[in-house]
Amino acid sequence: MAYNFSNFKTELKKVEEFLSKEYTQLNTGRASPMVLDGISVESYGQYQAIKNVASVAIEDPKTLRIAPWDKTQIKGIEKAIMAANLGLSVATDEAGIRVIFPQLTTETRQNLVKVLKQKLEESRITVRQERERVWNEIQDQEKEGTLTEDEKFRAKEELQKVIDEVNNNLEAIFEKKEKEVLG
Numbered sequence: 001m002a003y004n005f006s007n008f009k010t011e012l013k014k015v016e017e018f019l020s021k022e023y024t025q026l027n028t029g030r031a032s033p034m035v036l037d038g039i040s041v042e043s044y045g046q047y048q049a050i051k052n053v054a055s056v057a058i059e060d061p062k063t064l065r066i067a068p069w070d071k072t073q074i075k076g077i078e079k080a081i082m083a084a085n086l087g088l089s090v091a092t093d094e095a096g097i098r099v100i101f102p103q104l105t106t107e108t109r110q111n112l113v114k115v116l117k118q119k120l121e122e123s124r125i126t127v128r129q130e131r132e133r134v135w136n137e138i139q140d141q142e143k144e145g146t147l148t149e150d151e152k153f154r155a156k157e158e159l160q161k162v163i164d165e166v167n168n169n170l171e172a173i174f175e176k177k178e179k180e181v182l183g
Contacts, residue, residue: 003147003155005162008134012127012166019123019170023177026112029104031058035088036066036099041080043073050077059098067096104181112181120174124167131163 024034033056040047050056054068054077068074074092081090081099087108089100104112138155141147147155 002151003134003138003141003158005134005158008130008159009162011130012162015123015126015130016166016169016173019119019173022119023116023173026115026177028112028177028181029062029101031060031062031064031099031101033058033064035086035101036064036081039080039084041073041076043070043076050080053077054096062101062103064099064101065096066099109181109183113178116174116177116181120170123170127163127166127170131159134159 024032025038026035033051036050036056039050041050041053042048043053050066053070053073054066057065057067059065066077068077074097078090078092078097081088081097087102089102091098091100135156138147138152138159142149142152
């Protein structure tokens with residue numbers, strides 16, 4: 001009986017999706033509503049994501065327009081964006097809030113690439129932990145007698161193929177974002 005890798009592959013897909021999501025929330029100098037996804041605003045006694053209390057639209061390549069459904073929320077949204085310390089400029093007017101993405105300097109681009117590498121390494125660590133967990137399961141199944149020694153080594157080869165593929169996917173995600181950051 002061969003080892004079933006479906007749960008393992010599902011977990012690795014989650015790691016890839018997590019890395020992609022983390023990268024979309026970074027300020028790369030272009031207006032992107034996803035940068036605001038991690039920011040919560042106090043609204044009627046509860047913390048809500050900005051997209052739950054306002055509409056967020058791209059006004060131009062460097063500006064987002066946030067139009068709260070309740071105009072009394074403008075100050076709270078402004079404070080939350082400033083507190084998030086994303087390096088964004090905020091300007092309020094009677095219609096809502098304009099979030100301006102500043103032009104990235106060479107230094108901020110290099111720092112951003114360091115953050116990208118750090119998040120890539122965190123994802124790789126998660127992949128290694130998953131690989132270790134699965135390898136231990138395979139060895140345990142061999143000890144219990146549900147896998148033969150040959151099946152164990154075939155499973156190890158399959159495990160390595162899956163790991164190599166995922167690492168290549170993570171690297172591709174990183175390289176794409178790095179190219180976007182460095183321009």
